[in-house]
Amino acid sequence: MSDLDRPDPSGTAPGSQRSVQRSIFFSAIERYGNLVVFLVTTAVLARLLTPAEFGIYAVVNAVTAVVAASFQEFGGANYLIQKRELSRASVRTAFTVTFGISALTGLVLLALSGVLSQLFEQESLRKGIAVSALSFLLAPFSGTITGLFRRDMEFGKLASCNLASGVVGAAVSIALAMLSFGFMAPVWGGFAGNVVLTIMLLRQHRDFGAFRPSVAHLRDVVGFGLYSSGVSIINVLYNLSPQLFLAKILDFASVGLYSRATNITQVFDRLVVQVLNPIIMPALVSRSKDTSSLRGAYLEAIELLSVVQWPFLLFIAIMADPIILILLGQNWLEIVPLVRFLCVANLALFAACLSYPVLVATGRVRDALTSSLISLPPSLLVILCAAFFGAQAVAASALLTLPFQAAVALYFIGRRLAFEPKQLSRALLKSAVVTAMTASGVMVCAALIEARIVPSFLGLIAAGGVAALCWWLGLMVTGHPLLHHFYRVAGGLVVIAPWLRLRRL
16 A cells, blocks of 8 residues: 555644644745745845846856746646645656656756857856756755645655755855855755755655656646646736846846845745745635635635734835845945835735635636736836836836735635635734734834934834834734634644643643
């Protein structure tokens, strides 16, 4: 009997309350550990590399990510997770398809590296793209094992592998930057991290029979992959289009500045969304048979996400000046307005991380592609026009494009889950009140820093304390449901970490 056919010996079924709590716990350990690594690496590299070097690296990363999106959903993690009955033949077919497309895509990208370097008028892009293409041979192995671990809620194993990969990638990037490797330092660092990730996942999985070639379920894998890859490609292309447009129309320094601004804005994603992302799909699929249950879970999720995301983004927007000064240094202060535009625009994406998983869980992956095709092409046109006016104009254009994309996605989800706008507004009302209370306190601290009454570092620490206090008061005043979840998580930690009980005794 194969591992896929054996019952779960732990007695904790994937999708159960205890399993979800354990998964969030281990996912949080991984993501927050990698967040610390990311912040340290960002601060160090910002002082070792110029904006132009960051820009070249951003373009290499953008080109590679767009190409990778074309094959990762053919038999990738989402296919393995959404299958209600997963056989060994399905896993083998998924791996075979992914490996074949990945290897072919890597070779094509390698062959086109010279053309791409000429397109962006930067010969050094060729070397960066060539090194990045090597990771395409590793992705099918790491992607397949990651999908199986996520399906079974084995986030403890994933956490150790991803943390080790992040630390190695950061160490290699910093070491090579100190040796004057320039933009190639993070490129080699990323490849080193991928090698470590693949080796550790293979050691954890140990079932090499899953990687035997098979095409037994080819039609099923390709049928899902066509729509899922379409969604992935167009979304990745959109997310990275500002860097590509700025590189072609302006210069690599503008790309570097915009990329750094984007990284600052995405700290919330690293703190919260990336912790939940691996768990969302399996948890929603387990409820997909009951529309009313799925609707309730969706509305509850956006209520909880918005009360954390909105205050966090406004804190970053209001305190952008001292944050960038301390984290990146004086040379990067010109990205302050970009960060503020992007933070305010991202307020509209309170439900973005739920959109694709919900549509997949309801069996409507085609709607996800349709939604992207409606909202993203006009957004790309707006970004292209804005790129002629500089990086700040591109950031400001997000104030138009992101709310439009959110509205289109909510329309499709509302049709599938049968909820009305007033239900959505009711779910967001308390979060809006909490956000207003938090922002008012932070603005006072920002005014004190601007008036030079307190120094930037002390003012930032004070603003963090004031924001936390006002946020907590807002939760209590509104009776926000997040308070109840805090109590439940605190109780869950005792279950997850038995050593806490021993300490209490």
